[in-house]
Amino acid sequence: MARMTMVEAIRDALDVAMGADERVVVFGEDVGYFGGVFRCTAGLQAKYGKARCFDTPINESGIVGAGIGMAAYGLRPVVEIQFADYMYPAYDQIVSEAARLRYRSAGEFTCPIVIRMPTGGGIFGGQTHSQSPEALFTHVTGLKVVVPSNPVDAKGLLLAAIADPDPVVFLEPKRLYNGPFDGHHDRPVTAWKSHDLGEVAEGHYTVPLGRAAVRRAGRAATVLTYGTMVHVALAAAEETGVDAEVIDLRTLLPLDLDTVVASVKKTGRCLVLHEATLTSGYGAELAALVQAECFYHLEAPIRRVAGWDTPYPHVHEWSYFPGPARVGEALRALTEV
Amino acid sequence: MARMTMVEAIRDALDVAMGADERVVVFGEDVGYFGGVFRCTAGLQAKYGKARCFDTPINESGIVGAGIGMAAYGLRPVVEIQFADYMYPAYDQIVSEAARLRYRSAGEFTCPIVIRMPTGGGIFGGQTHSQSPEALFTHVTGLKVVVPSNPVDAKGLLLAAIADPDPVVFLEPKRLYNGPFDGHHDRPVTAWKSHDLGEVAEGHYTVPLGRAAVRRAGRAATVLTYGTMVHVALAAAEETGVDAEVIDLRTLLPLDLDTVVASVKKTGRCLVLHEATLTSGYGAELAALVQAECFYHLEAPIRRVAGWDTPYPHVHEWSYFPGPARVGEALRALTEV
């Protein structure tokens, strides 16, 4: 066991994977010599050489496209997109190529690539360093979509993603890199070392894709969320005293629907929470599924709390971010119906 | 009044717009001399000259990116992406640039561009000529998203889109270009000339963005749909005898929520129907909104009928396409609850 930040846990996962399997290669913008703008790949080039961890030209389509070719060859590329906000140039390669190669070739060619990208706001990054584009991936069949909320999961999910035979989009909530964040931006920042889930096992282990985790058991309402918002939901539950069951989905595609349905059938109320803009966000899919599966158990309309339908405004970071106050209000309203 | 196919109606709209406003320019792959692979721009280069209607290099990002620059200059570009399946290379320009320019510059620069693209299947086009990516646009704030279902709307909505001060993604159901299609692929094809909505007014008129149309009034259930599926829904209603109210949304973003809610509150039952893959499709947003707005009026879970979560398979076109049989079944099941 070792105390790790999420950055260290991700680096450790890459280290373990590269050490165990020569086919694992890591590359992206500034990931080689420097070790990544968030330091997630620091030391890997020195340890495994320039052929297995290297800097790339600034071309996201090239990074993913080259990675697809490498995956088809038989390597296990783990590529980094510097910010999720910059994944769009690679979107064609992800959607049209990585996600469909197995299908198109009837399994003759496959694409075991992991595409890592920091996601979400809370760092005053403005419109181009704060986005949460997960719903643009969950609509793409053939992809798996993962969002860890803590160091333990980050390592285990990343190792599972690298071992997975299909392309995985791995979204890393950057606001959680160095500590949990419950949305109280005005309070002193806390570190992972004072958090149970900063206690990371050494060596190899996996957290299976497609399985949610119940972070807080409760009977009054179910909160479906992931990433940074898991911590916000937990804070809101404590602060409002609403006995909410907080589910950390961890994998958005494929979704652990059983865990979701079991919880909502138990609580009869459901709040869907994410940082991404509301309209056509992943919360829409969750709400659509829950109302279909739990219709006769629902005692109130499913509520969605999400980022407003605007770009992420620099100065209004905290008016935009769905913090504990907004979530708490929604929880109250949901349970008072 | 003139009888027109949807192709002719679109061409007529472009002709009217170019004739009335010098700032309107039309370009894309094969749209110039040849007039477009679906002939939607035929004759425009001859009539308005090469500087206002021209062929472009095959680079969708370049087509939209150049269009954004032209729109910022003060022109009214109407660009064509040859198939919606090929919009991905332009996705970054659409999401990161066109959709956010007004916001970013506090209105100092704007982007009145129309991005046309044929959408949907039913022509044995396989995975790369059949996609319906509308949900990838409805999640992008700053865009407007339009899908006409007939020649009259196609012309009026396109003229409204060209006049609109903001970027509009204009998805043209290619299976409807030359005739209505109710999903009965085994029956002789019908032409627009035998359809009321193939009766197109000459000259300039608009169909306002953001307004749905009720295609069939009914009391048993509400069907929310758009594009090709409008005709499938109407057929399914007739064939099942279910007295469904069929709503043609026409504009997906911004959505005409009032019309939707009024209908569902009346019928108490709702079916959401689209050709795009189910998960995180636009139907998810519709279901999420309807359950929230009409919770106490709903007598049954909202049902979604959509394309399966697979790529569009060439040989299994008709097993994939949500045709009248599947829609009819769903209508029955929905109303028998």
Added chain:
Amino acid sequence: MDDDAHDLPPLRLTVPEPEVRPGGRPDFSHVAIPRAGAVRRPEVDADPESIRDLAFTIIRVLNRDGEAVGPWAEGLDLSDDDLRAGLRHMMLLRAYDARMLMAQRQQKTSFYMQHLGEEAVSCAFRRALRPGDMNFPTYRQAGLLIAGGYPLKLMMNQVYSNAEDPVHGRQLPVCYSSRDQGFFSISGNLATQYIQAVGWAMASAISGDRRIAAGWIGDGSTAESDFHAALVFASTYKAPVVLNIVNNQWAISTFQGIARGGSGTFAARGHGFGIPALRVDGNDYLAVLAAAKWAAARARRNLGPTLIEYVTYRVGGHSTSDDPSAYRPAEESNAWPLGDPILRMKNHLIARGLWSEDRHTQAEAEVMAEITTTQKEAEAIGTLHQGLRPSPSDMFEDVYAEMPPHLLRQRQEAGF
């Protein structure tokens, strides 16, 4: 210096146009064509700057008399059988195209794309590769399969989307896939696979392997952004890849000038990246093979990428959905100065005493017979709308290695 600029005339937009449109007389006099054998053949490790000229000429081997001449002919040393095989592969491809076109017209499938006039490019290139090498082809390189001995029946099964289609009827006709043949699954999206070829080649280099990759792209598709990604990555990492550009003069209805713009040739694109570039007579089987071998040798020696532009002409329509008479003179193909690849190879064999008119007529009959027999076998299995087709339940397979719960549910809902 620009004080006078206010008196300058207003700006105008330049839009390139082909020399002729329907109604006009085809004219290729602007295409400068050097004598066969005239272009030098540098060492494979020559400095790119020192061979810039090779991107602005046309490397040709077969002359008017059907002789193989010049430095590019020398390296070839092909056996008589190799030569006859080359001709046969092109004849097979042409006959195959003819039959599949017909089949599409008979509605046995939805769509088809032919190679008419471009047979030499893919048929010859294939012979420069080794087992294990990987092509990332477009839809117009079926010669890679035919020259590799891939069963025609499997190709037909794919075109028919029948029960024995290797890709289970999921793909449009001609989107073949064969790992054994070093033929990567064709994507319908242009240019995306050019950078994948570079990535595959990088993977081979990372692994200390000896296999090389070949990327394929059309003249029009060089305008796509992934073309740039490929050249940037290939140039930076010296990837062992051959980057092929098939310039058949047209991109559907758009002439090559729209993609090429102000640069003299497509091969010249390589110069911006320090990538050696060759421009080759794409209707000359031997020239294509010679250039391909030169580029492959560079890749195998870890000398990095080579860009090759094959100058050819798309004689037929873009696809069965296209009628070229709407945008170019019908006679244009006859005016095309580089001739017909099959005719030229045939004349070469005759000049070498390896072939005769009679032998050729006989071969044509044999080839057509082989194709039609195979076609009957394929059709006996099924065609797009008849006979044995893949089971609909297969539609849900291979989206993932393991079918996730939501797809299991959907398959059940679909009733399969």
Added chain:
Amino acid sequence: MDDDAHDLPPLRLTVPEPEVRPGGRPDFSHVAIPRAGAVRRPEVDADPESIRDLAFTIIRVLNRDGEAVGPWAEGLDLSDDDLRAGLRHMMLLRAYDARMLMAQRQQKTSFYMQHLGEEAVSCAFRRALRPGDMNFPTYRQAGLLIAGGYPLKLMMNQVYSNAEDPVHGRQLPVCYSSRDQGFFSISGNLATQYIQAVGWAMASAISGDRRIAAGWIGDGSTAESDFHAALVFASTYKAPVVLNIVNNQWAISTFQGIARGGSGTFAARGHGFGIPALRVDGNDYLAVLAAAKWAAARARRNLGPTLIEYVTYRVGGHSTSDDPSAYRPAEESNAWPLGDPILRMKNHLIARGLWSEDRHTQAEAEVMAEITTTQKEAEAIGTLHQGLRPSPSDMFEDVYAEMPPHLLRQRQEAGF
């Protein structure tokens, strides 16, 4: 030819590396630097092929003695005031950067990006443009605003995201926007605006206008795909645009060799498109201005695009989030052979008898005084976390021209 290929050594991946890393001794001896005045100045309508060499050299005007020499100096005819203004703009930009960096450290804003060492590029280029022309800048061309006389206070308001920020606090610091200044709203996404500049220029040509556009991109960002889109469109339609590449040697931690790959220079990229390319001393105010005027004249005469690479050096960190000592020697900037743009311009003015050391010291004080006074005014309005900030309800404005129902609902829900 490749029979021996089986005995070849296995392939290896090449990954370019800078000459030195932290710990090593900086060495720019590989950077060939021609004498000032040595490079010829062709006519603006010269055939691109005939001036290829200009992409492989460095156009320089100011020599060691501070004299402006050679053909590129001649066309300039700048008044003494112009020259003093040039120096002053660079000094203003440097002082502004210093204060804003400090302000960021004091948490008055979230982020900042400076120009240290690159001041000449944007300050000089601006002087080649006319009212109505449009720049599509990156985050490192604030000199375009300063040399255009844009109020420093507005720039500071933007950096502070305060109530008078022209873009309402919506954008990261330094993402300025000013239509009047011909300064297009900066996007945080690299390269996207390069093709937009081409589109804007095409629009001007379509409209029979006389205005031209300028695109801006960094060395690292030339690898982005939209760089290709821009060159393809500019080349095909002969767009009246100046395409600028600021090669400051670094892209965050990545040295320029990773983006450049095997090509000798970034300017050379233009050759693949038949676009005339110049390579210019980016630390030489007069060389930058001379090249900019040459390119602008081409655009105004409808001669089409010009690609210009400015060779300079990013002396500071990439941004306030970056510490370059982690990936390059701290002393590297001192070793940079092209000197400091301000020092060189100062020496030129002195050599011309227009300036003196005292006058310079005085000017530095004046400039700093102006900046600090303005800064106080801006801070009196507000900074990121204090004072007057844009109202939160503004967050919902300008997403669309007219606020749609769902945003009205959300604004209400937000309680504004």
